[in-house]
Amino acid sequence: MDQAFRKSHRVRTRSDFSAIRRDAKKYVAPRFLCFYLKRKGGGVRLALSCSTRYGNSVERNRWKRWIREWFRTGRSSLEDLDLHFVARGTAPGREKAVILKYKQILNGDLSRLLEYLGR
Structure with missing residues (x-):
């Protein structure tokens, strides 16, 4: 299976972002919001937003x-x-133990999102 993250897997244009914000449904988790919009064909695409208020650039x-x-x-x-x-x-x-715990919690949130989208 191809696991590359190609341009075709990204939401890139302003009009696409606007359509998502306007028409999408929202899934709320403690560590993220996920706006999702079903579309016809073309596969799944991803967009990421992270405010500068969310930690420093490394985080x-x-x-x-x-x-x-x-x-x-x-x-x-x-x-x-x-x-x-x-x-x-x-x-x-920055503490490694805290980061690993956060990643485990984030993975749990993402698993629940998959279950939710599968309904």
Whole structure:
């Protein structure tokens, strides 16, 4: 299975972002918001947003990297959707144990999202 994160797997244009914000349904989790919009054909696409209020650049990039990793590995189980993730809450900080715990919790939230979207 191809696990690359190609341009065709990303929401890139302003009009696509506007359509998602206007027409999408929302899934709320403690660590993110997910706006999802079903579409006809073309596979699943991902968009990520992370405010500068969410930690420093290292923490923001780490959060985005985790979401992209989840998307690449679980993309085959998703239908034709546009997904827009927005970071919420506070960044986990720098301690390795705290970061690992945060990632476990985030993975649990993402698993619940998959179950929710599968309904």
